[in-house]
Amino acid sequence: MPSSYELYYWPSIQGRGEFVRLALEEGGARYVDVARGKVGTAAMMKMLKGSKRQAPLFAPPFLKHGSLVIAQTANVLAYLGPRLKLVPADEGLRAHALEIQLTLADLVAEAHDTHHPIGVDLYYEDQTAEAKKRAAEFVAKRIPKFLGWLEARLAHNGGRHLIGGRVSYVDLSAFQVVAGLTYAFPNGMAAVKRRIPKLLALHDGVAARPRIAAYLASDRRIPFNEDGIFRHYPELDPKNHRPSAHD
Amino acid sequence: MPSSYELYYWPSIQGRGEFVRLALEEGGARYVDVARGKVGTAAMMKMLKGSKRQAPLFAPPFLKHGSLVIAQTANVLAYLGPRLKLVPADEGLRAHALEIQLTLADLVAEAHDTHHPIGVDLYYEDQTAEAKKRAAEFVAKRIPKFLGWLEARLAHNGGRHLIGGRVSYVDLSAFQVVAGLTYAFPNGMAAVKRRIPKLLALHDGVAARPRIAAYLASDRRIPFNEDGIFRHYPELDPKNHRPSAHD
CATH class of the missing domain: 3.40.30.10 (Glutaredoxin)
Incomplete structure (x- = not known):
């Protein structure tokens, strides 16, 4: 190869x-x-x-x-x-890495659906009302559940890495998810952040790694924008988030 | 082990x-x-x-x-x-198997969201209006796209199996997806079915395999119901499906 x-x-x-x-x-x-x-x-x-x-x-x-x-x-x-030496050799650890990555993928899909709750083939402007409801649910229930679980996995593995004893592709992906959610939902994330200190430290640690820092500072890193998955629409991230029901 | x-x-x-x-x-x-x-x-x-x-x-x-x-x-x-000898030994084929399985997982998540487009923690009855819109989009656009792609992958691999030359876990999962969609959306699937002959043959072939046939006939197979992922709600599967916009 x-x-x-x-x-x-x-x-x-x-x-x-x-x-x-x-x-x-x-x-x-x-x-x-x-x-x-x-x-x-x-x-x-x-x-x-x-x-x-x-x-x-x-x-x-x-x-x-x-x-x-x-x-x-x-x-x-x-x-x-x-x-790329971004996962341990042990088969069990590799399965745990994929398990966490797939859960991050589920979170990413749900983040996408906050702005497209009815259909990916429809314009955001045609589903804004539904998007407000879904985003409220996402911020109130789903972000805390997903990120709380990542925090618990981190704690279980010693606090610094999600898998094994050094950085893996899963840590890089967790960085990206935290960065994306913070971009899309600055207000929504504010309430969650005090409950995920280890995950925030992981985010900062990944951002400071020499190769990642160089990448983030380069024009190879495309800025977040409203065509991507993590979109910042102020109407989906009000100052006082409230779930739409059952709270 | x-x-x-x-x-x-x-x-x-x-x-x-x-x-x-x-x-x-x-x-x-x-x-x-x-x-x-x-x-x-x-x-x-x-x-x-x-x-x-x-x-x-x-x-x-x-x-x-x-x-x-x-x-x-x-x-x-x-x-x-x-x-369980349900995937070939070749690394490339294993990656293709996981690729297809993950795409089936995306389809399953979208099938779930037809009845929970706003929030998984909310009752269906509290999001029925949005569910009707999302289900219409799903039936009109997403089912044909996903199943059409599976049909094309089948054709590319000789028509009988999705991966390699014999049954794999991906074939079993494709069977389940076809069975589930047919249960949930009998009207919606009727229009699609004439375009996916190979996939339907795969479904029937899996169902007829001795171990699967015995399983399906046993009480180990739980019937489809309206607590699962594939739910049949008549209001989400009208006789004349129409997408909600852009058609």
Whole structure:
């Protein structure tokens, strides 16, 4: 297998591709973020359809490594983890890493649905009323549940890393989730933050790692924006969050 | 490692646990569906909280094998696959298996959200209006996209199996998804079915496998019901489905 990777993802957003970008950066991998180059999204769109040799793909991000093309963020990370030394060798720990990554993926999907509760193919403006309700539920119930669980997992593993004794792709992803939720819901996160000190320390520790810090300061890091998954819509993040019922 | 598995999941629904049950049954595994036994959900609830030895878990289903406890359905299947001979040995094919399984998981999450578009912690009766809109979108856009992609993957792999040359855990999961969607949306699925002949044949082939047929005929198979993920609410599956906008 060649040591160079090709990442295919939307060139104007962090989105789900960002979890892969962070792993490639921290792992010091040689990689091309294909759609951000001159070719744009043309190659990506073609590969989504598949060919005689390559199976059709459901959605970006996907990774090309040699002749292998694989999609689904957590799957890509499980594949890259051993190659980039971003997951321990132990099979049980690898299963725990994927378990946490998949739970982060569930959280990311729910974060997406705060602005698209009715349909991903509809405009946000056509579902704003429903989005307000879902965002209120998400902030009141789901963020505390997900981040509280991450805090407990961190505590169970000694407090500094989610898996094993050093940084893994799961820590990088947890950083991204905290950063994204803080961008999207600054008011909503304010109430949660005092209950997740270990997770915030992990976030800061990842951001300060030399390769990640260099990446975040570079133009390779796309700023958060309202086309991505973590979107800041003030109407979805009022100063006084209230769940819509049952509280 | 002992050859006996313990599955922990809600005892009254198929839900996400069903994907694990199908793999254990087809693999001829010795297993205990713990919460369906005399102990009920007590042990499961205790394990969710974790202990000095065992990390806290986010949600069922989870699997105990020896001292290892792992959650997240697709993660459990990726772990069981090699042990139950339900995935090929090739690393690339295993990555493709997990890729498809994770896409099925996305479809399952969206199927769930048709009846809970605003919040999982709220009653269906409190979000029926939004559920009608989301279900219309799901049936009009998402089911055809997901199942059309599965049909294309099947065609790309020769038409009979999603991965490799024989049955894998992914085929079992595809069976379950087709069965669940057909239960929940008989009207919605009617329009899609003529476009997915290979997927329907795979569904029928899995159902006819001796171990699966015996399982489906046994009382180990919990009937579909309106507490699970695939729920049949007539108001979400009208005779003439219409998307809510943009068509």
